[in-house]
Amino acid sequence: xxxxxxxxxxxxxxxxxxxxxxxxxxxxxxxxxxxxxxxxxxxxxxxxxxxxxxxxxxxxxxxxxxxxxxxxxxxxxxxxxxxxxxxxxxxxxxxxxxxxxxxxxxxxxxxxxxxxxxxxxxxxxxxxxxxxxxxxxxxxxxxxxxxxxxxxxxxxxxxxxxxxxxxxxxxxxxxxxxxxxxxxxxxxxxxxxxxxxxxxxxxxxxxxxxxxxxxxxxxxxxxxxxxxxxxxxxxxxxxxxxxxxxxxxxxxxxx
Numbered sequence: 001x002x003x004x005x006x007x008x009x010x011x012x013x014x015x016x017x018x019x020x021x022x023x024x025x026x027x028x029x030x031x032x033x034x035x036x037x038x039x040x041x042x043x044x045x046x047x048x049x050x051x052x053x054x055x056x057x058x059x060x061x062x063x064x065x066x067x068x069x070x071x072x073x074x075x076x077x078x079x080x081x082x083x084x085x086x087x088x089x090x091x092x093x094x095x096x097x098x099x100x101x102x103x104x105x106x107x108x109x110x111x112x113x114x115x116x117x118x119x120x121x122x123x124x125x126x127x128x129x130x131x132x133x134x135x136x137x138x139x140x141x142x143x144x145x146x147x148x149x150x151x152x153x154x155x156x157x158x159x160x161x162x163x164x165x166x167x168x169x170x171x172x173x174x175x176x177x178x179x180x181x182x183x184x185x186x187x188x189x190x191x192x193x194x195x196x197x198x199x200x201x202x203x204x205x206x207x208x209x210x211x212x213x214x215x216x217x218x219x220x221x222x223x224x225x226x227x228x229x230x231x232x233x234x235x236x237x238x239x240x241x242x243x244x245x246x247x248x249x250x251x252x253x254x255x
Contacts, residue, residue, distance in 0.1 A: 036221035045225035052210065052229050059206035060233060062120060063192040066127030067185055074132050075177075078139035082169065083161065088140070099133040103191055107198035123195040123206075130191030131184040138180025142173025174252050178245040185237050193230065 018038050024030065025037035032040055045052065081088045103126055110129075114122035146169045154164045196208030207226045214222035 033218045033220050036224055040221045041224040041228060044219075044221045045228055048222060048225060052207075052226060055205055055207050055210045055226070056229050056233055059189070059192050059196065059208070059230070060237075062123050062196075062206070063127055063185075063188040066124045066192060067131050067181070067188040069124065070128040070131035070184060070188065071135055071181065073128070074136035075139055078136050078143065079165075079170075081140055082143040083165070095133060095136060098129065103130055103194055104198060107195060111198065122198075123192055126195035126198070127188045127191035130194075131188035134180040134183040134187065135177070136180075138176040138178075138183075139173055142176030143169040145176065146172040171252075175249060178248060182238065182241045182245055185241050186234055189230075189234050189237060 022038050025035060030037075077091065081091050106129075107122070107126055110125050111119065111122040114125060143165075150168055151164065154168055159167070192206070193208045196206040197212065207230050210226040211223045214220070214226065
């Protein structure tokens with residue numbers, strides 16, 4: 001019974017919020033260019049479904065490529081840093097500085113480096129920068145969180161640093177790495193959208209471009225429809241990665 005309530009409660013709350021929104025728009029006669037009703041947003045989403053699907057695929061594909069790039073770079077860097085305390089103390093401040101730097105501030109610089117003819121490279125690069133830190137932090141924390149008693153046991157039996165790394169530290173980091181990827185996937189999607197806004201007019205077709213185009217024409221319902229698709233896509237990505245995390249952890253714990 002508790003499980004059913006936990007599943008139904010968010011749906012009821014969402015339905016209540018949407019119903020209140022719809023009622024407020026109708027009863028207060030709110031202009032659609034200021035705040036469209038949910039019914040109008042849904043109508044636009046259905047009408048523009050092919051274009052929105054194409055734009056959503058563009059944003060999602062760039063976010064996925066950025067996540068792969070961020071995963072490879074951050075994973076390798078975390079692996080190298082875990083082997084050297086000096087390297088960790090040298091790299092960590094730079095990584096933290098990169099993380100707290102607003103992505104919109106460095107977007108023009110990255111666009112120049114990527115080249116005017118290749119705006120998609122800039123979008124992928126910026127999204128990868130946003131997704132970098134959670135994976136790096138999770139991988140490094142996980143490798144340093146290995147059981148100290150097991151590390152002493154490895155040394156007692158004469159295990160090399162490579163054996164300790166591959167047979168103890170890396171396996172111990174799997175839960176942290178999975179959690180980092182789950183967070184980074186959402187950030188990669190957000191970073192891709194922000195980068196698309198920054199690359200407006202560069203020929204990058206994505207959900208950000210649809211939102212901007214709609215707002216320029218005061219078609220606010222269409223902009224909300226693109227936001228709706230973005231929200232659904234983000235929730236789906238998070239749910240899929242959460243499912244993958246549970247499956248992998250179940251295998252990892254039972255191996």
